Amino acid sequence: MNIQSAVLEGINILKNKSILSAQxxxxxxxxxxxxxxxxxIILNHDKVLNNENLEYFKKLVHERASRKPIAYLLNKxxxxxxxxxxxxxxxxxxxxxEILIEQILEVTKNKHRLKILDIGVGSGCILLSIxxxxxxxxxTGIDICKNSLEIFKINAKKLxxxxxxxxxxxxxxxxxxxxxxxxxxxxxxxxxSDLKYxxxxxxxxxxxxxLDGGLDGLSVIRKVVKKSSELLKKNGKFILEIGFxxxxxxxxxxxxxxxxxxxxxxxxxxxxxxxxxxxx
Ligand code: GLN
Numbered sequence: 001m002n003i004q005s006a007v008l009e010g011i012n013i014l015k016n017k018s019i020l021s022a023q024x025x026x027x028x029x030x031x032x033x034x035x036x037x038x039x040x041i042i043l044n045h046d047k048v049l050n051n052e053n054l055e056y057f058k059k060l061v062h063e064r065a066s067r068k069p070i071a072y073l074l075n076k077x078x079x080x081x082x083x084x085x086x087x088x089x090x091x092x093x094x095x096x097x098e099i100l101i102e103q104i105l106e107v108t109k110n111k112h113r114l115k116i117l118d119i120g121v122g123s124g125c126i127l128l129s130i131x132x133x134x135x136x137x138x139x140t141g142i143d144i145c146k147n148s149l150e151i152f153k154i155n156a157k158k159l160x161x162x163x164x165x166x167x168x169x170x171x172x173x174x175x176x177x178x179x180x181x182x183x184x185x186x187x188x189x190x191x192x193s194d195l196k197y198x199x200x201x202x203x204x205x206x207x208x209x210x211l212d213g214g215l216d217g218l219s220v221i222r223k224v225v226k227k228s229s230e231l232l233k234k235n236g237k238f239i240l241e242i243g244f245x246x247x248x249x250x251x252x253x254x255x256x257x258x259x260x261x262x263x264x265x266x267x268x269x270x271x272x273x274x275x276x277x278x279x280x
Contacts, residue, residue, distance in 0.1 A: 001054060004045035010061040017065045025064055032074055033057035067200045080129040085154045089147035091210035093125035096267040097186055100239050101129050103265060103276050104184060107237045112136050119172055119185040119224050124152040126184055131161040141167045142175050145209055172223045183228040186241040191217035217243055221250060229257040232279040244271035
């Protein structure tokens with residue numbers, strides 16, 4: 001069978017599962033199966049596949065048909081300016097989270113040697129992107145999930161910032177090391193009863209720990225706000241990602257813990273997604 005016929009079959013299989021990006025996904029998976037790029041696939045339709053490549057391609061299409069996200073099939077995701085290693089133990093970095101990077105770069109403009117803490121660091125996409133941009137900043141990442149810290153370590157190496165990061169496996173409540181100039185967090189913030197409405201790519205494959213915000217969606221945010229108020233230096237900045245309907249409740253939590261609200265930033269879909277505040 002040649003590349004073209006195999007790709008057409010793949011597209012059909014994914015279309016039958018109502019996967020909207022069927023063609024793109026199939027081409028990406030063929031490229032992965034042949035260890036080539038997508039351009040090669042498009043330019044070599046007539047090339048005949050050997051059995052091993054064809055079987056690998058079919059396996060990948062089959063997994064995608066079960067809704068496994070492309071990022072987990074390729075074990076990588078591009079975020080901000082770098083490619084990150086990911087697997088089922090880490091949330092897949094989201095384009096919306098890049099607004100946190102923009103805000104951090106803005107509030108740390110002309111600052112040097114800052115110490116940054118990322119609570120629930122996951123793949124490290126936020127903290128490591130910042131360290132890559134700011135060559136004299138130091139970072140600490142904590143996560144409750146041991147397996148995600150392994151991925152974080154791989155990414156710190158990949159982005160050549162290992163010398164400037166520390167990481168701890170810790171529950172947010174129990175972490176007591178040091179004081180920081182800036183704390184960032186993209187905590188799990190989905191209401192438990194709403195998890196079932198997530199698309200199955202997310203619900204079936206991404207770590208529940210990275211999504212489940214407890215009964216009211218705010219249980220982890222509450223802990224993160226409290227801990228940040230303890231670990232931030234005076235005038236330190238706190239950058240937090242929130243759910244689209246959590247703005248007022250989180251502002252109250254922040255005010256109660258001594259934060260001044262600098263601004264609320266909307267995401268690409270115009271939902272409130274990020275709060276920038278200052279510990280006073
Ligand atoms: N900090 C990581 C990210 O933004 C992980 C967040 C999480 O697991 N909730 O992608």
